[in-house]
Each structure stands twice: as C-alpha cells, then as structure tokens.
Amino acid sequence: MNSDLKKKIIITVAVCLVLILPTVAAFIAYSSARNNPVTRKSVSGISVVTPDGGSFDFSRKAPESGSQSTWKTISECFFTMNESGKTVDALPAPESEYKCFTVTYSSYNLKSEYRYYITRDPDNSYFRDSAGRYHKISSEAVTAFLSTEYATSVFPSAAQPTLTVAGTQNVLPQSMQWKFLGYRDEFYDGTVSVINTVPTCDVSGGLEMKFDTEPDYLYVELTDKDGNRVFEDNYDRLDATLFADNTVYNVTVTAKWYEADGRTNYGEGVYRFIANVLSPAVFYLNTPSIEYGDFVIVSAKNIVDKSLIGFTSEPAINFTPVFTEYGGYYHAVIPLSLDLVSANNKAPSYSFTFSYGGVYQELTFNASVRKVNKGYLNISADKCREYYNETTRKEFSDTFAPVFAADCGTVYWIDDNMLITPTTRNVRMGFGFYTQLSGTKETFTHEGxxxxxxxxxxxxxxxxxxxxxxxxxKISGKTVVIDHGAGLKSLYANMSSTSVSVGDIIEKGHIIGVVGSTGLCAGTTLHFGLYAGNVPVRYYSSADNGVQISEAVRNAIAGRK
Structure with missing residues (x-):
C-alpha cells in the first residue's frame, strides 16, 4: 500500500470520526438525561412559578433572562437545594403551612416538575422531586434562595399594596417603590407590578378608593377632559359634589407608606386612571311598613352593573336580593321571613343599606307581627308517614331549591301587577298557620x-x-312553578294534571292545570304558595293592592312610555 493511499484512508477515518463523535456524544448525553434529567449538565432551562402567581423563565442559552438574577445564580440555588436534600417520608406539616414554588426543569425534550415547600425558617423547608419523593433541604441551601428576589412571596410584608376603585376595580401603579422586611430582618426591594396604560373606572356618587394596606399619605389630583385642574389636595378633602353629574376626570393618586419602628414594609406609588363619573345611584322603597311574612320591593336607578350593588340589613335577614331591570330601573323583591320573628326577637323595624360605587343609602321600614292561627290536616297516620318524612322533605328541598334560586331575567308583573288567586274558591287554611298532621301529630308552619x-x-x-x-x-304532588321576575315566584301543588310546559310565557289567569289530590293533602285541594327567592311570603296585600313598586318609580316608568 503506497503512502498516498494510507494518507487518504487516515483522512477518511478522521473525517468520519469528526462527523460521528458529536452524534455519539449527543446520544450519550441524551441517554444520560433520560435516566437522570435534573443535573447541572443536562438541564438547559428552568421555569419558576412563585406562590403568588409570578412566573419566571431562565435559559442556559440566555443567561441574563429572568429579571435581575442570572442563570448561574438561580440554577445554583436550585441545584444546591436538590443536592443537599435528605429523603424523608412526607412533609411534617400540611402543605398550606408552606410557600410552594413549582419549578419545571427542561432537559432536551424532557420536562421534570419539582415542588419546593419553603418557609421563613431555613431549617424547615423541603422539596418533592418528579417521582413524588420528599427531601429535607439544608438550611444553608435555603438561606441562599431566601436572599434572592424570587423568594419575596415567602414574606407576607413583601406583598405590594392593592388599590381598589369603586369596590371592585383594581388599579396597578404607574410607578412603585416598595421595601419589605425579609430574611435576617433586613429590608429588601420588593417585586412590584406596574402598568403603562391608563385604565378606565366607573364611579358613582364619589371617588371611593381603598388599599388593602392603608397608606399614611394619600394625595389626589383631578383634571377634566380639557386638562384643567379641578382638584389637588389630600383625599379626605375631596368634595363629593364633584361626582354629582356625568363627567370624566383624569385621576393621579400618590400614596405613601412611611418607614417607622415596628413597620415591616414601606414605600410609595403613583397611580393613574380615568374616572368615568356616572349619575349617583338612587334606591327607592315601596312601603314604610309591612308584617313579618310579607315582602318589600326596592327599585334602583343609575345602575350599570347590578352585580356591584351591595346590600346589608340591620337586623340581619339572611337574604341576598336579586335585581332585575325593567323600565330603566332595577327591582328586587325582598322578604321578611316568618322565621325572623323569633330570630330577631320581633324587631319593630329594619334598616336596609344599599351601596353602589361611592353611594351608600339607607332605607328603613317598620315591621309588625300578625297573630298566628292553628290549622289541622286530617290525614291518616300511614299516609303521613309515607308522604311526610325525612326522605320526602329532602326530595322537596332538593327539587325546588335550584328552582327558587334561579332568575328568569325579566320582570313580568309591573304592567299587570294586580295579583289574582288561582281559583275563586274560599280559603281552607291560610298562610303561616301553625299546622298539625292529625295522623302523627307532627307540626310545621304552613308555607302557602x-x-x-x-x-x-x-x-x-x-x-x-x-x-x-x-x-x-311526594309532598307537593303534581306541581307548577312560575317565575314572575325580580325574585317573585308562585307555586301550585296537589293538582291532578298540568297543561303548561317549562319555558312557556303566560299571562295572568292562564289555565295551568286542574285541581286534584296528589301529594300530601286531605282530599281534593289546591295548595298555592308565593315566594320571594326561596322564602315563602304572604300574598294577601298583593291581591288587595297589587304588587306595588315605589310610586315615584311607577310614575317615572309610566312617563317613559
């Protein structure tokens, strides 16, 4: 073999080795990564989700990505915690007692999820690997991690104050400086969220602003749409009359939290938003007095989003009104349950407080107690036990609770509000009667x-x-329920047959069925019940005077037509 041929063979072999060796090396590395994907050499990317929802990505190829910390710093923290771990059977305390960091390691096309359970005490921190095994982390490794900006959520004082406008609209600052007391009782720069855009907030009756951490200093600047300064002073001097009419303001808010002994955080932020001022909400009550077992109707105007209407009662009535729009107003039927007679010790009056935007309005009415009569249902003991027991009562509740809770979204009765009874026959047993079943002597309050x-x-x-x-x-027999709107519903029970279907829109007096003796009843009967939400109410005044909204509201709606 001549020398030239040898040279060619050697060169060919060398080229093949140059081409093959990287592939072989890559294959070996890939195989190694599959067997042990979370190592310093194999991991190419780390994604961190913090307990407060923050998300950070780090890449070996882009070592400066991920805010301030480099790839080297963050990878060193997590690899050191992994390598220091000592296997334990489980976490010594519930997960809720730890701050959980979810970390995903990328190695080639493999993903491995680890969870780190960190506390402010470096001697009480753990991690769970991708196989579900728990390990206790050394205090030194945890200490290094607690010193990074990504551990701020471990410290409650690191949380950035939240500004809420008009009760529901959160506004982030345009700029923010925030210091918090962290590891080793040293102050650190907090991780803050800011925005460059200027959001729009609907306000009504005033500029209601609340922070979850109240500032020591709150300064407000208002300018109109032409840039003219309307107000510039402390927030507590802001004049509510500036928000009496529809207008738009540009709002700049400066909030400061001072550094002081005993404080765990301090800083300042500047917030900007557009205040879209709507006419103040106004609430109307339909009557100055009712009896327990009756209901009132509250109407409201200048409402854009009914879900923002707030409601409290003194004494409490344990009821949430459902408002429905009709004629430019929102209306809600609110009951005064018979159960409140004893629960509130026959309270002679009630105060309802409604809020919307910056408006708080109190509506008060008197309440009186009607004498309770007694009634008897002459039903055999066998039938009582079959039709009125724990199982049948649960069936009744489970069947009708969602029906009474639902809202049809329309008010049908305002233009035709004079309630008529479903039959012209006389009443056998009235509403609220203290009723006894003759067969078993069981008693209950008659709900219709x-x-x-x-x-x-x-x-x-x-x-x-x-x-x-x-x-x-079993209890009600053949039954129909009709939704009349704004929370008012009617129930017709014990019928022999029905002649309507779910979804039918019907007029007053429309025939819905025929009386009968199905369910728990003594002979041929019609049981009729009126409900405000899920609360049975008395219908008598509505049959005498109609289901009446406030006269002022009624006249205003009539004037629109």
Whole structure:
C-alpha cells in the first residue's frame, strides 16, 4: 500500500470520526438525561412559578433572562437545594403551612416538575422531586434562595399594596417603590407590578378608593377632559359634589407608606386612571311598613352593573336580593321571613343599606307581627308517614331549591301587577298557620294557602310570568312553578294534571292545570304558595293592592312610555 493511499484512508477515518463523535456524544448525553434529567449538565432551562402567581423563565442559552438574577445564580440555588436534600417520608406539616414554588426543569425534550415547600425558617423547608419523593433541604441551601428576589412571596410584608376603585376595580401603579422586611430582618426591594396604560373606572356618587394596606399619605389630583385642574389636595378633602353629574376626570393618586419602628414594609406609588363619573345611584322603597311574612320591593336607578350593588340589613335577614331591570330601573323583591320573628326577637323595624360605587343609602321600614292561627290536616297516620318524612322533605328541598334560586331575567308583573288567586274558591287554611298532621301529630308552619276546591276546577296563574318547573314530588304532588321576575315566584301543588310546559310565557289567569289530590293533602285541594327567592311570603296585600313598586318609580316608568 503506497503512502498516498494510507494518507487518504487516515483522512477518511478522521473525517468520519469528526462527523460521528458529536452524534455519539449527543446520544450519550441524551441517554444520560433520560435516566437522570435534573443535573447541572443536562438541564438547559428552568421555569419558576412563585406562590403568588409570578412566573419566571431562565435559559442556559440566555443567561441574563429572568429579571435581575442570572442563570448561574438561580440554577445554583436550585441545584444546591436538590443536592443537599435528605429523603424523608412526607412533609411534617400540611402543605398550606408552606410557600410552594413549582419549578419545571427542561432537559432536551424532557420536562421534570419539582415542588419546593419553603418557609421563613431555613431549617424547615423541603422539596418533592418528579417521582413524588420528599427531601429535607439544608438550611444553608435555603438561606441562599431566601436572599434572592424570587423568594419575596415567602414574606407576607413583601406583598405590594392593592388599590381598589369603586369596590371592585383594581388599579396597578404607574410607578412603585416598595421595601419589605425579609430574611435576617433586613429590608429588601420588593417585586412590584406596574402598568403603562391608563385604565378606565366607573364611579358613582364619589371617588371611593381603598388599599388593602392603608397608606399614611394619600394625595389626589383631578383634571377634566380639557386638562384643567379641578382638584389637588389630600383625599379626605375631596368634595363629593364633584361626582354629582356625568363627567370624566383624569385621576393621579400618590400614596405613601412611611418607614417607622415596628413597620415591616414601606414605600410609595403613583397611580393613574380615568374616572368615568356616572349619575349617583338612587334606591327607592315601596312601603314604610309591612308584617313579618310579607315582602318589600326596592327599585334602583343609575345602575350599570347590578352585580356591584351591595346590600346589608340591620337586623340581619339572611337574604341576598336579586335585581332585575325593567323600565330603566332595577327591582328586587325582598322578604321578611316568618322565621325572623323569633330570630330577631320581633324587631319593630329594619334598616336596609344599599351601596353602589361611592353611594351608600339607607332605607328603613317598620315591621309588625300578625297573630298566628292553628290549622289541622286530617290525614291518616300511614299516609303521613309515607308522604311526610325525612326522605320526602329532602326530595322537596332538593327539587325546588335550584328552582327558587334561579332568575328568569325579566320582570313580568309591573304592567299587570294586580295579583289574582288561582281559583275563586274560599280559603281552607291560610298562610303561616301553625299546622298539625292529625295522623302523627307532627307540626310545621304552613308555607302557602290551601283552597276549598271542587274536583275538576281549573287553576290559573296569579300573575304573568314564565313557567320554570312542571313536575311532581311526594309532598307537593303534581306541581307548577312560575317565575314572575325580580325574585317573585308562585307555586301550585296537589293538582291532578298540568297543561303548561317549562319555558312557556303566560299571562295572568292562564289555565295551568286542574285541581286534584296528589301529594300530601286531605282530599281534593289546591295548595298555592308565593315566594320571594326561596322564602315563602304572604300574598294577601298583593291581591288587595297589587304588587306595588315605589310610586315615584311607577310614575317615572309610566312617563317613559
């Protein structure tokens, strides 16, 4: 073999080795990564999700990515914690007692999720590897991590103050400086969230602003749409009359939290937003007095988003009103349950406080107690036990609770509000009667009215509305429920047959079925109940005077037509 041929062979082999060796090396590295994907050599990317929802990505190829810390710093922290870990059976305390950092390691096309359970005490921190095994981290490794900006969520004082406008609209600062007391009782720069855009907030009746950490200094500047300064002073001097009419303001807020002994944080922020001033909300009550077991109707105007209406009662009534729009106003039927007679010790008056935007309005009415009559249902013991027991009562509750809780979204009764009874027959047992079952001597409060009907009598709707239930339960027998809107519903029970379907929109007096003796009843009966939400209420005044909203609201709606 001549020398030239040898040279060619050697060169060919060398080239092949140059081409093959990287591939072989890569294959070996890949195989190693598959067997042990979380090592200093194999990991090419780290993603960190902090307990407060922050998300950070670090890449070996872009070592300066991920805010201030380099790839070298953050990878060193986590690899050191991993390498220092000593296997334990489980966490010594519930997960809720730790701050959990979710870390995803990328190695080639493999992803491995670890969870780090960190506390302010370096001797009480752990991690769970991708196989689900727990390890206790050395205090030295945890200390190094606690000194980074990514550990700020471990310290409650690191949380940036939140500004809320008009009760529900959160506004981030344009600029923020925040210091918090962290590891080793030293102050650190907090991680802050800021925005460059200027959000718009709907306000009404005033500029309601609240911080979850109240500032020591709060300064407000208002300018109109032409840039003219309208107000510049401390927030507590802001004149509510500036928000009496529809207008738009540019708002700049400067908030400061001072450094002081005993404080765990301090700083200052500048917030900017556009205040879209709406006419103040106004609430109207339909009557100055009712009896327990009756209901009131509250109407409201200048409402843009009904979900922002706040409600409290003194004494408490344990009820949340459902407001529905009609005629430019929102209306809600609010009951005074018979149960409140004893619960509130026959309170002679109630104060409802409604809020919307910066408006707080109190509506007060008197309450009186009607004498409770006694009633008897002459039903055999066997039938009582079959139809009225724990199982049948649960069936009734489970069936009708969601029906009464739902809202049809329309008010049907304002233009045709004179309630009629579903039959012209006389009443056998009235609303609220203290009722006893003759067969078992069990007692309960009668939640509606039973009529002395005759077999074959038809049943009519008491008001216009939408049919929302047609069905049967052991207690109520064949039953229809109609939603009249704003929380007002009617129930018709013990019928022999029904003639409407769910979804039907019907007028007052529309025939919905025929009386009968199904369910828990003594002979042929019609049980009729009126409900405000899920609370049974008395219908008598509505039959005498109609379901009346405030006169001022009624006149205003009529004037729109």
């Amino acid at each position: 009215v039973d009529f002395k009907v005759v077999k074959g009598d038809s049943v009519g709707s008491c008001l216009p509305g939408k049919v929302v239930f047609v069905g049967e339960t």
